[in-house]
Amino acid sequence: MILGALEAGGTKMVCAVGDNQGNITDKVVIPTKTPEETMNSIIDYFQTKKIEGLGVGSFGPIDLNPKSETYGHILKSPKLAWNQYDIVGVLERALHIPVAIDTDVNSSVLGEVTYGCAKDLDPVVYITVGTGIGIGIYVNGHLLNGMLHPEGGHILITRHKDDVYHGKCPFHDNCFEGLASGPAIEERWNQKAEELAQKEEVWQLEAYYIAQAIVQYILILSPRKIILGGGVMHVSKLLPMIRSKVIKLLGGYLDTKELARIDKYIIPESLAGDQGILGCLELIRRKLSE
Ligand code: ADP
Ligand code: ZN
Numbered sequence: 001m002i003l004g005a006l007e008a009g010g011t012k013m014v015c016a017v018g019d020n021q022g023n024i025t026d027k028v029v030i031p032t033k034t035p036e037e038t039m040n041s042i043i044d045y046f047q048t049k050k051i052e053g054l055g056v057g058s059f060g061p062i063d064l065n066p067k068s069e070t071y072g073h074i075l076k077s078p079k080l081a082w083n084q085y086d087i088v089g090v091l092e093r094a095l096h097i098p099v100a101i102d103t104d105v106n107s108s109v110l111g112e113v114t115y116g117c118a119k120d121l122d123p124v125v126y127i128t129v130g131t132g133i134g135i136g137i138y139v140n141g142h143l144l145n146g147m148l149h150p151e152g153g154h155i156l157i158t159r160h161k162d163d164v165y166h167g168k169c170p171f172h173d174n175c176f177e178g179l180a181s182g183p184a185i186e187e188r189w190n191q192k193a194e195e196l197a198q199k200e201e202v203w204q205l206e207a208y209y210i211a212q213a214i215v216q217y218i219l220i221l222s223p224r225k226i227i228l229g230g231g232v233m234h235v236s237k238l239l240p241m242i243r244s245k246v247i248k249l250l251g252g253y254l255d256t257k258e259l260a261r262i263d264k265y266i267i268p269e270s271l272a273g274d275q276g277i278l279g280c281l282e283l284i285r286r287k288l289s290e
Contacts, residue, residue, distance in 0.1 A: 001288075004051035004097075005280030006042060007104060008058040008087065010079055010131065013038060015045045016277045020285045022115045024277060035085050043094045053098045053288050054091060055280030057107025060134075062087075064102060064145045072101055075148075100287040104128075104276055105136035106143040106150075108229060108269070111279030113138050117270035118225040125223045126275075127152070129210065130230035133177040137221060153177040157212040160205055163188075180209040182232050193232055203238050210238075211245035214266065218250070224258065229269035239268060 005024075007014040009032060016027040026049070030041045046054065061075040072088025091099045102110070109118075109126035118124040123139040135152030137144035144150055154175045165188035169178030178184060185193040189202055196202045214226060228239065243262045250259070258265040269275050 001285075002049065002051050003281050003284050004046050004049060004054035005277045005284075006054060006056045006091075007107070007276040007280060008032075008056060009104065010059050013042055014277060015042055016280075017049050017051060018277070018281045020281070022278050022281060024274060024281075027277070034081050039087075039090055043091070046095055051095075051097060053100070053284040054095065055107070055282070055284035055287075056087065056091070056099060056101040057104040057276050057280045057283070058087060058101060060103050061148055061151075062101060062103060064149055072099070098284070098287060100283040102143050102145070102283055103134065103136060103149050105134040106138075106145075107136070107279030107283060108275040109136035109138045109227070109279065110143060110282050111271055111275035111277070112227050112269065114282045115271060115278050116227075116275060117267055118227060121224040123221050123223045124225045124227065125217050125221060126227045126229065126269075127210075127213070127217075128230035129180065129182070129228065129232040131182055133181050133230075135217065139221065152213070152217065153181075155213055155216060157209055160208055163205060176209060176213045180206055180213075180232075182230075185232065193235075197235055203235060203241055206232070207238055207241035207245050210242050211249055214242065214246050215249045218246070218254070226266045227269055228266065229275065233268060239266070242266060
């Protein structure tokens, strides 16, 4: 069965073709421009590929309620040109195939539970720390959606007593994304995150914020695995710092075999950047088999 996958991001669109067993046979990257320009390139790409369905993992917010009139639309977006854009409708009308959609981070967690390091585990949380911060949640065999979809990048966390940076989020003084995204790191330290690898205090602070968020996800969702992805996680010393701060912040309250082996519990993404694409293939595979 030939299936399509589209990972829709604010800077780039990754289009891929694969099958219902997670084999990716082709992949291209298209820069994100205006909706018209970008979608025409995407449609041109998929038109010749004989796909039977298309799975989309998109930046949000997205209307994921199948009963809603605006199902499959991008909602009020800071990427203004995409505001209210009917991404699913445009693809369905142009390609005449079923289209399934979820958030980019939900697609990533689905990729990891289907083909990666969280295979057959449930619940699982995937966190991306990049230009933005987002979380995907897999629970009871499904991706978690509800009133909207998880927005775990905007949970409120405690600012470090020595951190005077005002935060990058226009909505919140002290949310996770506002204090810990790549652009927040850059603005706080006046240097690109990529160039700060040697600065210990940068990563101690970053780990403090990421650990706080993870503690909340652990306490509320009781995940069996927590997976971290996104550009900021390329800093290799960050993950061990996060693990030890999570243990410290939990204060010994939880005593589980997972936390005893935290190096196997809080782990990096395992699919070499293809977790989102593989999740999109699984999204549409599931829809077609319903
Ligand atoms: P996006 O979130 O836009 O999909 P990424 O996940 O690559 O893209 O995240 C980009 C962010 O990650 C930028 O803010 C960048 O500064 C940061 N970043 C990328 N690579 C590194 C690195 N090696 N070290 C630290 N930060 C990085
Ligand atoms: Zn916020």
